[in-house]
Amino acid sequence: MWTRDSLQELIHGRLAGYKFIVVANREPYVHRFVEDRIVHSKPASGMATALDPIMLASGGVWVGHGSGDADHAVVDEHDCIAVPPEDPKYKLRRVWLTKEDEQGFYLGFSNECLWPMSHITFTRPRFDAKDWETYRRVNELFANAVLDEAGDDPTLVFIQDYHFCLLPRLLKNSGRKNLVVAQFWHIPWPNPEVFRVCPWKEEILDGLLGNDLLGFHLRYDCRNFLEAVDRFAESRIDYERSDVVRGGATTKVSAFPISIDFEETNRLATSPQVEQAMETWKRQLQLGDRILGAGIERLDYTKGIVERLRGLDSFLSTHLDYVGKLQFVQIAVPSRSHLADYRRIEDEVDRVTDEINWKWRNGRWKPITLIKEHHDPIRMVALHRLAKFFVVSSLHDGMNLVAKEFVASRTDEQGVLILSRFTGAVRELEDALPINPFGAHEIGDAIAAAVVMSPEEQKRRMTRMREVVARNNVYRWGGKILSTLLQFELPENPANTEVVQDSAR
Structure with a gap:
């Protein structure tokens, strides 16, 4: 059975020497002013609840939107703070968005277009070109923050959800060869007949196919995604292996049912x-x-x-x-x-x-x-x-x-x-x-x-x-995703190279 200890063993053993960066719109801890004090809290988010134990085990970096009114007051000159505040285990890098960014990126394109389009609940999605442009710009902001945190070190980037459809391709197009990129889509993926109405479907698919690994909760969602790619993106699909080849690069599409601690x-x-x-x-x-x-x-x-x-x-x-x-x-x-x-x-x-x-x-x-x-x-x-x-x-x-x-x-x-x-x-x-x-x-x-x-x-x-x-706990979810990433050709890991050289001696 997967536990925090077994996940830590995987991270500290097989992934030693690699940076681990999680990207999510929501931050795991929010700082707010209450009268003359600054207090912190955890947001009401299933995604944040699921990922926090993995970050505690990995000691990596979480890149998220700084949404609390006291978030600016507690970060360092690099917009970072160690969390959890009472017993720091990993770094939170905050990205700042304007009210216009939040309106177009989060409330607009993410939650008036992608959210209703992905959930068959008879709520019509709203397609707004200005929201789409804001969504693109915010994805670029997060790409810059990730590249800054990664530097030249071998890095595993784990992107969360529908807020960052374009981020994987932006990272790969940066020319950095030190990144392995994975993304988990926390909501359903629409069937092709629904998805076809989106004016930017080709760009969304191209962005997601910048991932080395793309995960969904269910095989049903994986099939819907592959069918969308088959209809709307120039690529080669291996349905048996659940792989998509586009522009010479391969994206593996797999189901990883998420869970809790x-x-x-x-x-x-x-x-x-x-x-x-x-x-x-x-x-x-x-x-x-x-x-x-x-x-x-x-x-x-x-x-x-x-x-x-x-x-x-x-x-x-x-x-x-x-x-x-x-x-x-x-x-x-x-x-x-x-x-x-x-x-x-x-x-x-x-x-x-x-x-x-x-x-x-x-x-x-x-x-x-x-x-x-x-x-x-x-x-x-x-x-x-x-x-x-x-x-x-x-x-x-x-x-x-x-x-x-x-x-x-x-x-x-x-x-x-x-x-x-x-x-x-x-x-x-x-x-x-x-x-x-x-x-x-x-x-x-x-x-x-x-x-x-x-x-x-x-x-x-x-x-x-x-x-x-x-x-089927959250550590199994995280462990399965990281184990699958280890099947890819990872960037050269200096720590592992030293181990091999020591063994040869």
Whole structure:
């Protein structure tokens, strides 16, 4: 089984002498002013949560957008700071973006074009030429930062997500021969019929084919990508090996299902802090002996929050004996609120919550408690521990780490996971109750099955899911990607050369 120690052994052994650079739009630690103090926090990001343990093991460099209002105040003259702040293990290099950059690059092209195009949720992508130009310019900013950090040393560059489609080609076109470049695409890849509407599809594919290795969550996404390349990019594809040759260079396309640090979540779940937070939740919710259901995610139109609430309404309509005996808590963290589509989904979630609560309210009891704020991991794990059932109803998702976090939190081997068929996680967590989130009755039926499931059946299902998440952890994800990179012809490594010479003596 992959662990932090085995990943460190791989990094410190096979990759000794190489620099390791992660590139992501989001930074792993954010610094903000609170009155007259500077405080740091971790962002609400599954990607950052997954990568931080790998960076702790590697001691590399994270290149990310400095988004906190105190980020400038804590960096050195090279825009760098050692993190985690309380026990530094790696370097964070911050890239600064203007408000115009953020609008065009992040809110515009990344999240009004690429995000809806990649998620089949009936939200039309918006194609804006100015956003595309800003997206190109910001990719160039990050390329310059990576090249500066790499210098002339042999370097592995690991790029994250859809914000940097053009970055791999920019790095390769720099003429540097000391770089091996990999990228992981954290969201689904659209089928060719959807992708064909993008005015810049050829440039996007060319940029991504600058990678030596391109990873997706699922083989399904790999096939969609290869089909897009086949239709829209001049290249030669070896479908059996999942390789693309373009301009004499090869890109390997592979599936690497992402995961979490199971042991860390498992440890946290049994901590006194979580036990205390569970009591706080009980008081806050006035839970008493009611059955608790829960859902946690960003307020995003891909997450199926409205559909989930409609499913709860369907359950109550067919199981009147549970009126007043069941409570559902939905944590919905506001996200991308500057975009109209996100404001609309927030308004709809508010409206549907009010509608259902008005319909079923009985005295002081109401079925839905909607909380629109970010909570720290202790509070989230405590809610996982309390919930009899947990609903993940994404309309389209790459993986969904929230589902895995719920499983890892259940050290008591109880609780029921209700999981959308349109998540990558459903392929691994076969003992969850699968649902089509577009059918409210399916969600209602799954809730009905969950609330009456015996402790023995819960234990049987949860034990198997916990074994899967423990085995397929984030260190396995990182280790598989790095092991695949080691199959490439790496730049000459001075450290390894010295080892060979010493052996020859």
